Amino acid sequence: MERLTPREPPGHPHQREASACWRLTVRVLEARGLGWTDVLSEADPYVVLQMPTAPGIKFKTKTVTNSSHPVWNESFSFLIQRQVKNVLELSVYDEDSVTEDDACFKFLYDISEVLPGKLLRKTFSLRPQGQEELDVEFLMEKTSDRPENLITNNVLVARELSCLDIRLESMGSTAVVSNQENLELELVLKGSYEDTQTSALGTASAFCFHYMVAQEAELSGRLKSSKGNGWNSGSSAGHFTVPLKPLTMEKEMTIDIPATNAPGVRLQLKAKGCPEELAVRLGFDLCAEEKAFLSRRKQVVAKALKKALQLDRDLQEDEVPIVGIMATGGGARAMTSLYGHLLALKKLGLLDCVTYFSGISGATWTMAQLYGDPEWSQKDLEGPIRHAREHLAKSKLEAFSPERLASYRRELELRAEEGHPTTFVDLWALVLESMLHDQVMDQKLSGQRAALEQGQNPLPLYLSLNVKENNLETLDFKEWVEFSPYEVGFLKYGAFVPSELFGSEFFMGQLMKRLPESRICFLEGIWSNIFSLNLLDAWYDLTSSSDTWRQHIKDKIRNLEDPPASLKTSSWLEALWLQPGTALAQAFKGFLTGRLLYQHSSNFLQGLQLHQDYCNQKAFSTWADSQLDSTPGQLTPQEPQLCLVDAGYFLNTSYPSMFRPGRRLDLILSFDYSLSSPFEMLQQTEVYCRGLGLPFPHVEPSPQDQRQPKECHLFSDPTCPDAPVLLHFPLVNASFKDHSAPGVQRDPTELLAGQVDLTGATSPYSLFNMTYKEEDFDRLLQLSDYNVRKSQDAILQALRTVLKHQAPAARLPGAQS
Template sequence: MLWILGLEQRDYLAAHCGDSQTVIEPCMVSSDPRILHCSSPKELPVRLGFDLCAEEEAFLSRRKKVVAKALKQALQLDRDLQEDEVPVVGIMAEGGGTRAMTSLYGHLLALQKLGLLDCVTYLSGISGSTWAMAHLYWDPEWSQKDLEGPISHVREHLTKSKLSAFSPEHLEIYRRELQLRAEQGHSTTVVDLWALVLESMLHGQVVDQKLSGQRTALERGQNPLPLYLSLNVKENNLDTFEFKEWVEFSPYEVGFLKYGGFVPPELFGSKFFMGQLMKRLPESQICFLEGIWSNIFSLNLLDTWYGLTCSEGDWKQHIKDKIQNVEKAPVASSATSSWMESSWLKSGTALAQAFKGFLTNRPLHQCEANFLHGLQLHRDYCNQKDFSTWADFQLDPIPSRLTPQEPQLCLVDPAYFINTSFPSLLRPGRRMDLILSFNCSLNSPFEALQQSELYCRARGLPFPHVELSPEDQLQPKECYLFSDPTCPEAPVLLHFPLVNVSFKDYSAPGVKRSPAEIPAGQVDVTKDTSPYALCNMTYKKEDFDGLLRLSDYNVQNSQAAILQALRTVLKRRAPEARPSKAQM
């Protein structure tokens, strides 16, 4: 992709960037069509390009050593693997609120018990699954320790009353945090309040953690690289089927898969123009990023609030209807507002009325400064292969309506479009060999996967064909393998639906339940009366443990399928399986 600055923009930089040595040529030819030409030796803060950043490349080299050792032990290999023989395995976690969070803990716990967690290179998630991911990376050694520690922490807070999250003391904390955020220059919306309430619900306090701080968990390749996703949409039209752009967050970079533009997480939210940093803001706490990644669940704030403060029957039903609609077909409100008003913290009726006002007419997106603002695209950008791969809408021929022309990003939960995190794993530089797909839907275990396949095939992205029999659609099993022998670039995919098939009869793989243990196997993940509904932020202890153990069991019970899939992709990576130079 060719990024070009015209004479008018060059003059703007000369006047505002304070660097008299910076000269941006209006148009220059390069062997790499994605380079922004600047005669200054100082690199732009915005990295332009579709390749992986140098920090991630270095991480991959470190992680491959860990993966090679784990694979040798798991598959009982008789020799050490060379770096180019090590397959890349990624976890693709779905969203689904506390249900997704709890399930992911169970899946990761099972992989750890099987000695396979160290075989994973990437851990990608959206919405509720990011709650588990962000919490795990508090500890730089999390995957090398017993996961029962962080699981116990979540169990404690998920099974207690959420009343304290709305106590006067916590409300005062939220007010101070939001006031500080506004004073720092960040825009503030109800999504930021949701982020703070969520943090209190899940952890009992607001924790000072940053996305860039997760790099310490990657220094030796000791953990998988976490990848979080969001969607950028048009602020005046939040219909993701008309306009959407994937935005990826990692400890190394935040950026657009579509445009090939990235900044370090320390600079996300800061003010940019034409690739130059104009005003640096403090890095946001990761809880505010969680508010972006999972803002569809701000409806849960409604659910909790009306139960604690209001007895108006009509309003209760109004909110219940909104929450139920999210599980079926989420559509964001188009209303926008900035709500930093002093009245919202007042006690009694005034507080309830303030909450009612901005919660029932709230924006469900987050506004952040656009780090691509002012960059101009070459008129033939649509013809660039890497760009077109991720194109999603009908506005491409009109450069004036593209995101770099917007001063702000409008970020929403990816679950508004597809409830899965596949785009990050399919970036060409990551060369995914095996994807472990963890489903957490109560009613449609294959829907997100089939939508992902359709999306990828329409855009020429390699993805295995998801073919199911009528019996599988009616009564899903615990594990499915999908592959495409006609497309070697397509990863092998193992899909784990959220089902209770044999767990109701077995407490562990091969261990039949005694009559006294039968009730523990009755985990309801199908009916409308399930305790794991999207709007439920509080579980009974037995419900939390039931979902955790079910997810753990389903993966452990599929050990043979996982090992076979690893052998398959390892064979693909073998030297004799690679095409010769003459064939390429």
Template sequence: MTNPDEVKEKFCEDPETLINVPKEDKLVNLANSGGEVSTCFQLSVKILEARNLPQTDLLSEADPYVVLQLPTASSATFKTKVVSNSNHPIWNETFSFRIQKQVKNILELKIYDADSVTEDDILFTVFFDTIEVSPGKPTRKTFSLNPQGQEELDVEFQIEEISNSQEKLITNNVLVARELSCLMVQVDKTGSTAAVTEEDELELTVKGSYEDTQISTLGSGMDDSFLFHYITAQEAEMRGCLKSLAVDGGSEGIPDENLTVPLNSLTMGEEVEVNVPAPDATALRLKLKANSCSEEGTVRLGFGLCDEEQVFLKKRKQVVAKALKRVLQLERELQEDEVPVIGVMAIGGGARAMTSLYGHLSALKKLDLLDCVTYISGTSGSTWTLSSLYEDPDWSQQDLEKPINHARENMTKSKLGAFSLGSMKGYQQELRRRAEEGRPPSFVDLWALVLEYLLHGKVTEHKLSEQRASLEKGQNPLPLYLGLNVKENNLGTLDFKEWVEFSPYEIGFLKYGAFIPSELFGSEFFMGQLMKKLPESRICFLEGLWSNIFSVNLMDTWYDLTSSAETWKQHIRNKTRNIEKEPPGSRSTSWINMSWLQPGAAVTQALQGLLTGRPLHHRCHNFLRGLHLHQDYSGQRNFCTWGDCHLDSDPSQLTPLQSQLCLVDAAYFINTSCPLLLRAGRSPDLIFSFGYSLNSPFEALEQMEIYCRGQGIPFPRVELSQEDRRQPRECHVFSDPDCPEAPTVLHFPLVNLSFREYSAPGVKRSPEELAGGQVDLTGFLSPYSLANMTYSGADFDRLLHLSAYNVQNSHSEILRALRAALKHCKRHQP
């Protein structure tokens, strides 16, 4: 039996995950059964009539009919009869759906004009949120199909509770995992009268299931069996047909009728026999048995930190407390609740970011500050440093000379070997193996293999989950890696983006509060359950997607070339908001899509596809697949949306309904890894911000401030004088007395200031050493451009020493910030 405390801890980390539950749903917390029980309802939709429909044919009125679809209730599509030659059709047809009211149910109504010659034209599409219908009484809605015209559609809705119809749900009030059943199908060769050959195929389909359609070539001696996973409460059905294949690839002898079995007619655990019609009045007999899927969900729904991270934090606080006592020369040991959370935030920048981060971390090590850090977050090029360091479980307890020398060796060697015939054959074999495992093909995987050669010169077997060994005793900071999920082919990055966190413990979406163990990333999931486990990818494939700059579209490119920093800031101000602040009722529960009526629609859609398509996009299985959105998801405190992005209020367009993810470099939006540190539960008191931009030393930080302000996340104001902008210093301190919850940020831009004259703090360069202080960060021919992956030994050393010097030269500012962090931590203890 499941422990109630374990269930509560696993699925309800956030104290607000079980609030705002409507009383009429009779939702009961059944912790000892692994979920909550909620009543199902019957939704009746009566299509009444439409008026003043437009004339699409030259010689006659429209021949309209309506198509209904409610994916959260049924995968089937329903349609009314066709009313010929009428702009005022009357249907009066009723359709029924079994719905779960805890789920966001969006009914899609499409009005078509039937055409016997060409493809039917779509006149209008209406989306209706069924939450507007109260149980027990009919609700009539008139949809105005065109604000400029008189076109209208009348529909009547009614919802009634279904007695003795309940299902178990697991929810964090943003996503909902519903109860699954398994349908086992076995071909009964002894009971079949059909004479099948090895050329005959049996095709079985359960729409809306994980498997959808399965085809088996029938042959003597074969054990033909099928398994389908489907939502128990949905009105699913299994369809089957037998196909006899001719030698020329056609089909012969296919009976006109097929097998259809409503799955809700099956009694759980009882075997039934059905017949698939076959030629010559024979039949293929099948044995069916439906069972409840009792497996515990693998996707963790919750916005809190996972258990493993909380255990790590206790251990790490002991290390941090001792380090702070040494560094600040404290008189006594710090208690656990007195230990501040200190994070390192590194941005991207290719090899420049990788080299600079080595310098920054080596400086923190020399100053005995590395043990004061709880988290290290990175994106793009800075993740290359972290993934390499964490191959050693005790890296921060040792001198960093060995990993730095390894990086230097590979950065200064020729890269032609990455494109040799032998290397290309190796890449091909690796990609073929991944395809055989069931992974979607992706150009980004090829980039990952090339990148592995460039950074290491060999195949590395290290995996992300293996970095847990670096955290077992709290001996190292916890590494966090940031990715960005975008739309594959219909929106630019600024119009839709979602933070994705990678850690040795978990990988998940900050927006949805959904996480999986890191070793399962890339495996196949459905409704929160693991369906097909694939071997964990080597970390090089994650490095490839963390620095995936290839999934760009023309819209992103055009905006990047034409926009200024101020344009971006205004764009984000318009697009970020905390939906908590929206007045109730500001969102409409129904909306119309009329793009098909606009002049040149086909040309417009083709142009949009050209601008927003990502020809080289990344592909991987979506672990949110199948999960439904809670009816109140958009009003939850943890779900943050974007002001212009209607997709966030349209659940049918959000990530859980996508079969695959498209992950890109986070710099497509903001070149920062800060969102990981600011996640609820981490609450840093002090952040070391390492910037690696050549031309915009404060841009990412200013963008992060705007983003946080729009989302209601505490963050200090980034206020700069003209002198600071003209000549940045080695270290800038940002804090906000008006926002005491905000952390202090120490920002270290990539600047070459006093390093020109000093080889170490207080050590002036001799005339012979002045050349070592000339680091070209801004010149047209700077060796540190983003595209350059090969440095000379001297260029690597200059950048490494410059980064280390800038931290060491700011030692006094760092110590003051650490003392302030102690006070900040004490002020914010509960």
């Protein structure tokens, strides 16, 4: 293998490699102990072989009838790339002439165990579950074809693509062409992005297929009547297959379609290379646009810190600490409280000290509204607050009026015509927009870049979870997906696309079909999708405590620290749900884990393959908290669509965004909007982060603080310099009930304004309440504003602490020479 560029450490941009392909020959020998029987006979077994990294290729042995000890001795070959994780799937079926063939068991085999040039015989066994065994031989040999060009970040691999252009030509007479107008040509290229395309004969037609250069692909075609008479009769007439390996790049090849009722019809085939640059960015580092933003923002932050802390000199760029806001979810309660917190920071002159601004669920409603104005943090917030107050106080029935429902239907139909999959969550997004704004807000995520051009605002970060649609609960499979005005991407895989391309269709990192960028309301529907809970999630929420959650996460992390059996043995059985006699269990599991209401988005990872060493990459394992991470065939690159839900289903926080390489924060302002357990989210985050090796301060509130939380709590870890200082602001009414402003005691006529009901049972701020009385909105806003202003000294002291760490030479007022 020839490496085109030096290997770069994790976190750096992707690397390019030229790597030869190999020929893997698999010989299925025999099976023993197949004890399952049909009604009238023993099993009629056959074996199916396929490999996700060799798409479109599936082999099947002959069927051996009435045998518990079938002998096949059949050989099959795959062209493989050893730089990717190749897992062979060996499925044994029992053929049935009446019903669907029974899937008896499936073995998954990591072929990295097969050494080049050495014959390896392997026996796959169901023991101790059963006595069934399957004998297979493997041989790996190098091919003489040219090396394949790869792009990789050591977790994902983009393989070289070819584009096959096809022109349909008709050379017959006018009468023949007229007759051909009743025929359609279907072309199929398995494993390609397009897979199947159809066009009527008698018209000028062009086709295009994108497929891997190293794929041993075949183009197949057949004719059918466009009048509904079915496929062209005859066993071979109108059917053809063309191997694509003999095609020479950039040279045309002509083939005639063998059909008597379509004489003179031919295809012109021409293969050409695809662009070398990817539309998907593979890399764990920050994008160039964010790095440029950081430089601009640090200039703003430096001036704000000099003023707030009364520094005697200007700070240099490398001395500026990174401060982030982390806002939890909580529906309209989170939206309202966040306005109050931001209002206080603005009054204190501290909002310009913040570089990152992250949130989930209801907090994103505030963020999306604010970033519609490129200068929002440089103005007072009265306008946005007045807008929120007005629309929270109004009746929500108008959002469900016949006129509004009709407008939702029209927009969803238009969205479908553009190519976006539409689900109930898209309807929820439109209803939410109507409730919060009472009009169509023509804003897009990429449009928020205008708010960052001069570094005039913090960088907003939104977070969601990608989960399994219908076979796992959220705790068992979850992947963080980050949204920013610059990019949308997976933290775990190090794969990102420009925000305006999210929702478009990709294959092997190349942009295949660009769709119009969604309005931001549809993203808010993702970020605050409260309808995707499956029954197992709901049952867990009802029956578990915070201690149960922590123990569950510790168990998951402990399991991740121990290599799974699949990695120890290189071969393993797929889930036992595939074993005979478990159809009822399979259906019941699907009932428990299915998500009826979720958001579908095109998967921009589609086609990309996992690197052979992906599991050992620190950048991947930092986020690897899924039991499927050692099973590449079940990870997201193999999925046609993403299933995105509210991040609060797992952890009501956006902390993962704060721990990306290049984004290490010095101080985090944590705004928690839960009505109970004011430290639970923080303690869960500590368990999660520490279990994955991420620096995080110890969260150990005193018994007194547990009983009576204060407006602000400081957590830090002096023994761990990489851990951020944490200022935590729970939603509490500690002294606001007695004070109209910090240090200003309420007189008896003002006491009612300090009564903010934050109890779960009677509070007007419950999660599902979307309509507030104006006085309730005002009280919650003022409470949040007060709690931050009351904590001014704590915030300034925390800023001094992190500044001393970043800039020890900076002179602070009162410091000695």
